[in-house]
Amino acid sequence: LAEPRRAFMAVKVVRLVSTLDWRPLGEDDLVALAELATACLDIDGGLPLLAEEETLRRHYLSGVSIGGWDETGDLVAAASIFADGEGRVATGLTHPEVRSQHYGVDLVRWAREHAGGARLKVLAESTWPDQGELFADAGLIRVFAEHVMRHRRKQVPRIPLPDGLHTEPFREDTAAAFYSAYAASFADRPGFPGTPQEEWLAELTQDPEVLLDDSRVALTDEGEPVGFITLSQGWIDQVGVIPSWRGHGLGAHLVVRSITALRAHGERPVWLCVNVDNPHAHELYVRLGFKDHGMRARYLETEEPG
DSSP states (O other): HHHHHHHHHHHHTGGGOOEEEEEEOOGGGGGHHHHHHHHHHHHOOOGGGSSSSSHHHHHHSSSSSEEEOOTTTTEEEEEEEEEEEEEEEEEEOOOOGGGGGGHHHHHHEEEEEETTTTTTTTEEOOOTTTTTHHHHTEEEEEEEEEEEEEOSSSOOOOOOOTEEEEEEEETTTTHHHEEEHHHHHHTTTTTTTOOOOOHHHHHHHHHHHTTTTTTTTEEEEEEEEEEEEETTTTEEEEEOOOOGGGSSSSSHHHHHHHHHEEEEEEEEOOEEETTTTTTTHEEEEEHTTEEEEEEEEEESSSSSOO
């Protein structure tokens, strides 16, 4: 990837040209899409999976898409509309070096024209400082945002499990306890979806990258579930502690234990995401050695199309 980055620097003046060659994206554009996503992640941070082939295929090749190519033949802007669990969602990227040329406005306009009359939803797995203003001007508001955080320190704090608790891995006989800990931990969170047990467990166990043997549920001596953590390759996916056990170091113990478990699998760095409306959890992760690496967000059109 060093060569494309040098090329970007070499054509910086050329990119002041105000027109791009716009055309649909296809299989042959996967390498160019990966380079564009990597350029955005290098400057802005965000979800590292964004530059992986599976994510690019799902986001840019599974629906209607468009790419903008400059006079040197580099892909500098891209957008698509595709189907996911929230219906039809738009997403897009603009190279950091061309954002002053307002191609983001063109992409929002394109997405609105291809939304099929539906209320526009936008997924942004990597965000940049002026993006919120661009979307606000286009009638879109942020409805969700997460800090993307990574842990790269060699040293991991040693935080003991609180007295009176023990942990168990995910098994058939502990599955219900995992769900109970999840539901009790997040029921007081804004926007808690209340996912039914069968659906939540199916989503967890059917993930091909989940590490069930390293995921843990914390139980009292009486068997009451009071906290849990689930892991996948390189990621801490979900961490929850029921309200009555918060402030006792349980969440910190589960996190540092999981960092060690993931590193035993050869994973470094370790990643996690935390909602921007959960500052206490964010502060905890910072204390444990995580650092912010950008943000991911969702935006929604403020009014239904007329």
